[in-house]
Amino acid sequence: MRRLQLWHLLLVPLCLIWVYPFVWMVSTAFKSEREVFLGGLSVIPDEFTLDNIGRAWETAHFGAYLSNTAVFAVTTVLIVLLVAATAGYALGRGDLPGKKVIVGLLIATMFIPHGYTVIPILKLVDGLGLNNGLLGAVLATAGPAHVVPILLFMGFFAGMPQELEDAARLDGASYPRVFFRIMLPLARPVVGTVALFNFMAAWNAFFIPLVFTLGRPELRTLGVGMYSFFGQEATDWSGLAAAAMISLLPIIAIFLFLQRSFVEGIAGAVKS
Amino acid sequence: MLLLFAAFTLWPMVSSWWYSFFEWDGIGPATDWVGLANFEEVLGSGRFWHAFLNSFLFSMVAICVEMPLALLAAILLNNRRLRGRNLYRLFLFLPVVTSTAVIGIVFAIMLDPSSGFVNQALRSAHLIDAPISFLSEDHALATVMGIDVWKSFGITLVYWLAALQTVPDDLYEAAKIDGASGRQTLRHITLPVIAPIGVVILLLTFQRSMNPFDLVQAMTQAGPNYATDVVGTYIYRYAFNPDLNAPRYGFACAAGVVFGMITLAMTALQGPLLRRQYLKRRG
Numbered sequence: 001m002r003r004l005q006l007w008h009l010l011l012v013p014l015c016l017i018w019v020y021p022f023v024w025m026v027s028t029a030f031k032s033e034r035e036v037f038l039g040g041l042s043v044i045p046d047e048f049t050l051d052n053i054g055r056a057w058e059t060a061h062f063g064a065y066l067s068n069t070a071v072f073a074v075t076t077v078l079i080v081l082l083v084a085a086t087a088g089y090a091l092g093r094g095d096l097p098g099k100k101v102i103v104g105l106l107i108a109t110m111f112i113p114h115g116y117t118v119i120p121i122l123k124l125v126d127g128l129g130l131n132n133g134l135l136g137a138v139l140a141t142a143g144p145a146h147v148v149p150i151l152l153f154m155g156f157f158a159g160m161p162q163e164l165e166d167a168a169r170l171d172g173a174s175y176p177r178v179f180f181r182i183m184l185p186l187a188r189p190v191v192g193t194v195a196l197f198n199f200m201a202a203w204n205a206f207f208i209p210l211v212f213t214l215g216r217p218e219l220r221t222l223g224v225g226m227y228s229f230f231g232q233e234a235t236d237w238s239g240l241a242a243a244a245m246i247s248l249l250p251i252i253a254i255f256l257f258l259q260r261s262f263v264e265g266i267a268g269a270v271k272s
Numbered sequence: 273m274l275l276l277f278a279a280f281t282l283w284p285m286v287s288s289w290w291y292s293f294f295e296w297d298g299i300g301p302a303t304d305w306v307g308l309a310n311f312e313e314v315l316g317s318g319r320f321w322h323a324f325l326n327s328f329l330f331s332m333v334a335i336c337v338e339m340p341l342a343l344l345a346a347i348l349l350n351n352r353r354l355r356g357r358n359l360y361r362l363f364l365f366l367p368v369v370t371s372t373a374v375i376g377i378v379f380a381i382m383l384d385p386s387s388g389f390v391n392q393a394l395r396s397a398h399l400i401d402a403p404i405s406f407l408s409e410d411h412a413l414a415t416v417m418g419i420d421v422w423k424s425f426g427i428t429l430v431y432w433l434a435a436l437q438t439v440p441d442d443l444y445e446a447a448k449i450d451g452a453s454g455r456q457t458l459r460h461i462t463l464p465v466i467a468p469i470g471v472v473i474l475l476l477t478f479q480r481s482m483n484p485f486d487l488v489q490a491m492t493q494a495g496p497n498y499a500t501d502v503v504g505t506y507i508y509r510y511a512f513n514p515d516l517n518a519p520r521y522g523f524a525c526a527a528g529v530v531f532g533m534i535t536l537a538m539t540a541l542q543g544p545l546l547r548r549q550y551l552k553r554r555g
Contacts, residue, residue, distance in 0.1 A: 005355070007348055014345075015363040018422065022366065024389055025378050119511055119521050119528070204371040206486040207504075211512055223373040227490055230377045237381050247374045255369040259362060262369070263430055 025248070028241035029053060036238045052242035056229075060239065062246045064218065065225035069247075072134055072141075072209065072221055073202035079142040080149055080198045081191060088153020089179055093165070103154075106147050118211060125212075134219050137212040141205055142198075149194040156190045157183060193265040196258060203251050222247035310526035319498065320527060323506040324534070327482050330417060330502065334481035335474065338421045338428055345425075346432035347458070361433070365426035372423060376490030379419050383407060409499045412492055416500050419491070420484055428477060435469040436462070471545055478542070482535055503531045 028036055029052050031045040057063045091099055118140070125136040160183065168178045184191070206223040213219045220228065229243055255262060314320050345364070349357045367375065382389045385405040394400045406415040439462055447457045485504030488494060494505040511524035 004351060004353060007354065008356075011345075011348070011360050015360055018367065018425075019363050021375070021378055021382060024382060119525055200369055204369075204373075206371065206373040206490070207508075210489075214512060223371045223486075223490075226371075226374045226377055230380070230490070240377060240381060244374050244378050248370050251369055251371070252366070255366070256362075259365075263361070263365065 022248070022252075025241050025244050028238055029245045031238055033236070033238050036241075052238040053246070055236075055239045056243035056246055060225070060229050060233075060243055061218070061220075062222070062225060062229075062243050065220050065222045066246060066250075068134060068219055069203060069221040069223075072138060072205075073199050075135070075138045076142045076202040077195050077198045079138065081194060083142070084149035084194060085153050085184060085187065085191070086179070087150045088155075089157050089183060091150070092154040092157030093160075103151075106150060118208065122211060133212075133216070137209050137221075140208050140212065141202055149198070152190050152194060153187065156187050160186065192261060196261060196265060199254075200251065310523050311530065313523065314527045314530050319501070320503075320506060320530075322498065323494075323501040323503050324531065326413065326500065327484070327502045327504075327531075329413070330420060330484050331478050331481040333417045333421065334424065334428075334477050338425060339473065339477055342425055342428035343432045346429050346436055347462070349429070350433060350436045361426075361429070364429055367423045368426040370423075372486035373490040375423060376419070376487045380407065380491050383415065407492060407496070409496045412496060412500045416484070416488055416491055420481070420487055423487070424480065428473065431469075431473045431476065432466075435466040435473065438469065439465045471542070474545075475539065475542055478539065479535075503527070507531075 027045060030048050030050070032047055032049050032051070035046050091103060121140045125140055128136075128139075164182065165178055168182055173181070204223065205221070206227070209221040210224045210227065213221070213224055217228070226240075226243055226247055230240060233239060348354060349361055351357070383391070383406040385391055385403040385408075390406070391400075391403040395403065405411065443461050443465070444457065447461050452460070483504055484502055485508070488500050488502050488505050489508065492500045494501040494509070507524045507527050510520045510527065512519065
C-alpha cells in the first residue's frame, strides 16, 4: 500500500510536464510584450493585459479563423454522420446485393495508408469546381473519413430487433421514415461517438485545410492560421500564445465537458 | 455513400498510381507519359530514403519507447487503490485532443535558445551553462520525436487501459488465492491476456506514427537542412511548395505510392502476429 503511493513521486512531475505547456500558453497570452521579451519564469503576469488577445483576434484574423474552423468542423461532422448512418443502415439491415464485397473493401482500405491520396482528391474537388473553398476541404476531409463510423453504425443497426422495423412498416411508415424517426433516434450513442471524434479530428485538421487554402488566406482554419502567423511574426510570442489559446480553448473545453465519453469511446473502439 | 467511397477512397488510390507514370505539373490533363522514370527517381533519391528513415525512426520511437512506458503507466493507473488516478489520466490525455500544428508552434517558442522558457528554466536551475538550441540541425529530430511522444502518450495510455479492463477480476482473485506475487500476476496473467489487444495497439501506433506531417511542418518545415524531413513533408514539397514554380504531381504521387507500398508491406509483416494472437484468443 505504501509502495503504491510512492508512485505519486513519479506521476506528479510527469503530469506537470504534460500540462505545463498549456499553463505557459495561457500565462504568456496575458503578459505584456515587454515582459515576454525580457523573459522571466513567473507564471503570473506582472501586468495583466488583453492586448495580445485583441491583436490575435483582429490583426491576425483569428476571429475569422475561429468561425471558419467551426463551419468546417460542423459541416464535416454532419456529412460524415449522414453518410455513415445511411450506409451503416443499408449494410446492417437490408440484404443488399454484394454486401460482403462492400464490407470487405471498406475494411481493406482501413489497412492501406491513405496519406498519399491527397493529390487526386484535390484534383477531384477541383473538377467539381470547389477548389479553394471551405466546402472543398470539407469534402476532402469527410469523404475518406467514414469507414470506422460506417462499421460502427452497421454493427449497431444489425443488432436491432427485426420486429421493430416490421411493426413500423405495418403502421404504414415509409422506408426513410422508419430510418429517420425510429432507427436514427435509437442510435443516439453511436451518433454521439461518431460526432465527437470527427469533430475533434476536423477541428485539429491541418494538412487538408492547409492544401486547400493555399491560395485563399481568408478561409484559413485555426491550425493553418497559426502556421502562417508563426511564419510571418515568429517573434510576437505573446500574440502567438494568445492565438494558440484561442485555437485550443474551445476543443479543450469540449473535451473536459465530455471527457468520459471521449475516453470510453476510444476504449470501446479498441476492444471491438 | 458508395459514390463517395468510390470517389474519395478508391478513385484517389487508383489514380495516384496512374499519375505516377506521368511528368505532370497538375495543369491540364496528364499527357507526358514517362513510364517508370518517376519510380526510378524516387528509389534512387537519397533524400527520399533519408525522409523514409526519419518516418521509420518516428514509428520506432513510438513503438519501442512510448508503448512500453504507456503500458507501465496504464498498469499503475489501472490500480483502483491509487489515489487521483482519474486526474492523472485526464492530464496525460489532454495533449491528444489539441491541434498538433498549434502545439508544435507553442513548443517551438518554449524551446527557443535565447529566451525560451525551457532554456531559461534549465539555466536558472544551473543544470546547463550554455543554452541548448533544441531545433538545430543536430537536435531537431530528437526534439520533434520527444514532442510526438508527449502528444500521443495519452492515446496509447487509454488503449492500454482499455486492454487492461478486459482482464477478468476472478483471474486476479484466483492468482491471489494461489499466493502469486504482484510481479508473478503481471507476468503470467495480465500480460498474456492483453497480448492480443496489444497487437492491435501496435498496428494502430505504427500507422499513426509513420505520418508526423503536422508536427514537423509546423515546427521545422522539415529543416534545418532537411534534418527532420519525413515522407509527408517530402511529398508536400514536391506537390504544393509555393516556392516551386511548377509542382511535380506525378513525382509526388510516385513517392506516395512507394511509401504506401512499403508501409503496407510492413503492416502485412505484422499480419501473422495478429492472426496468431487472434486464434489464441478464440482458443
